[in-house]
Amino acid sequence: MTTATVTPALIIPGAERSLKNSVGLGQTLSNSFAMAWRGLLKIKRTPEQLFDVTFQPILLTVMFTYIFGGAIAGTPEDYLPFIVPGILVQTVIMTSVVTGVQLREDMTKGVFDRFRSFPIARVAPLAGALLADTVRYAIASLVTFATALVMGYRPDGGLAGVLLASVLVIVSAWSLSWIFAFFGVIARSAGAVQGISLMILFPLTFLSNAFVPASTMPDWLAWFVSVNPVSHLVTATRELTTTGASGVEVWVALAASAAVVAVFAPLTVRAYMRKA
Template identity: 65%
Template sequence: MSGVMITPGTARVLKNHTSLRQSIANSLTMAYRGLLKFRRTPEQLFDVVFQPIVFTLMFTYIFGGAISGNVKSYLPVIIPGILVQTVITTSIVTGVQLREDMEKGVFDRFKSLPIARISPLAGALLADTIRYTIATVLTFVMGYIMGYRPSGGLGDVAIAGILVIVCSWAISWIFAFFGVIARTASSVQGIAMLILFPLTFLSNAYVPVSTMPKWLQGFVNINPVSHLVSAVRDLTNSGTVGSDLILSLLGAAIIVAVFAPLTVKAYMRRA
């Protein structure tokens, strides 16, 4: 029936009656759209490609001698810290690009299509896991080139990488929420940096907690980023699983439980 036209009203009715299977298929299609954006504009990946390299080199050679006596001894400390800091920071892009798409009217075009209303949001969140994976792999590769040899073994390193990716995906829900409610992409980035800057730098990612002032140690010890860094260090450096891994997963679950409904609710009002 080539003569049948789908009006915006008809599309909205169809979207409201999409099945779970169709919603998943639409979300995967939108995720593929996100991957095509990486191919057409590869500069979007510059942060996940260059940040692990630059940060690893910079922080290792700046702090290595002062904290651990030499670079090689500092690598087991800094590589997990750089990994967590780098991958978590890339989750900001989720909210920024979401806001940019909404500003450009891309999501208005999606409203006229017979697809699940949630699929553009879900697809964006899925596509960004590729960014986290690239940053994770490059950080470990850079560390290996510099002489880092994790004692935990390849399997534990893989688990540590997956843990960071899962936690970063959970955090991306926070920035997706701000991407939906904020007015501009720059405001999303500003809010995100205001949140992440103290969490990443006021943690155990770069220096031992014992070297910090007593009043600061209390915050660092309860900082979720510190627990995630410690969990990654346990896995990569000794192949052990402790309470920090459980706390990290619990924190990720809480973030998703709180911000996923808020984000979806705010998004559905505008979709």
């Protein structure tokens, strides 16, 4: 009589990780949207996460309009068409910092370590975080325009111009979120991510044409403002809200967004894969 011997299955180190990495595009997209939904549920449980995209646009729009409106445009009402696109751009792109901060917090707390045991695409948690934050950008855009409308702002570009301007700013913020996601992966703490990100964004937003015309600045500063990508985005947003038509500045802003994604998306994914 022959006795059959059963040999335990050989466990190859890294096999599970390789399996996750070889999932198809359809599953990757499905997993990414599931992770995005997880991010939105986190906001539902802790609504204070939306304070920066709800209260900040209101405060900035009201304060800047009534403090600088008379000095720059003669009246606050005349200043609104100029300042509202600037506030929109500043608020939304500053919100993109949250992507990197929350990503670093999740990685520090070991949340992503638990994801490794799930049969999901390895890149899904990263992609989901980036997708979920587009909702934050949309909320910031809505609150900014709603506040301005209450204050008497009437965009000549109509609803179409406002929607196109919002989409342009959201796309630009999403592209910037890849930069801060990269910092979120490589930095050691969420505080470091926030500090580095704000150090980059504050000069770019305030040294632009978001709040005052570049013509009022010294020549050396006006030159920097003219090449500042934030200035091009603000100008494009003003064009859309004022005329409803897309000019050269719109395409410049889109090209800049595409360039940022082309550079930082591969860097971020590569750095994330090494730690995931």
